[in-house]
Amino acid sequence: MNIQSNNIDELLKISYRKIIKDGVNIISTKGGSRELIGLTLRLTNPLSRISTTEDRGKIFSALGELLWYVSGNDNIEFIEYYISKYNEFLDEGSRKLNGAYGKRIFKKDETGLSLFEHSYKKILDKNDSRQIVIPIYTKKRSYK
Structure with missing residues (x-):
């Protein structure tokens, strides 16, 4: 699975949505969470590597x-x-x-x-x- 965007904020937003939609529930010692295995994130514009939120x-x-x-x-x-x-x-x-x-x-x-x-x-x-x-x-x- 590959997700790409030209800025870090958009890349993270897409990733979060994907994890919520398709992620697998897991239980760890610190509580539950969701994960996607084998997800690759690609930032196409290296100048946009700092979040501007x-x-x-x-x-x-x-x-x-x-x-x-x-x-x-x-x-x-x-x-x-x-x-x-x-x-x-x-x-x-x-x-x-x-x-x-x-x-x-x-x-x-x-x-x-x-x-x-x-x-x-x-x-x-x-x-x-x-x-x-x-x-x-x-x-x-x-x-x-």
């Missing part, structure tokens, strides 16, 4: 956004699959997001260090310093 989507979109920022990328392709609302904030014809402050934090400057690296170095030099700030609210530096 209401409970899980929030966690994975937050994780995806964090990874996007840490990557230093301002390109919408990285994040739009998980947070499609960002498309509303693009300048016409652009695929770059002005609010992607990861690029501001992690892009290397003329010294070969990013703002994050400068801050980290300062903390290592003086770990009780209260003068370390990473500005994400300005575009003073050139990021082209």
Whole structure:
């Protein structure tokens, strides 16, 4: 028996229906359940391997956004699959997001260090310093 779909949520939904309809009742030490033996699940779109159901989507979109920022990328392709609302904030014809402050934090400057690296170095030099700030609210530096 083979079930396939292009996203994990649909694949699971089809599987659950199949188990309810055709599954065999079993009794185990922890109670009863239903099972299908020899069932193969095939996900045809590997990018859809993370559930976007209401409970899980929030966690994975937050994780995806964090990874996007840490990557230093301002390109919408990285994040739009998980947070499609960002498309509303693009300048016409652009695929770059002005609010992607990861690029501001992690892009290397003329010294070969990013703002994050400068801050980290300062903390290592003086770990009780209260003068370390990473500005994400300005575009003073050139990021082209």
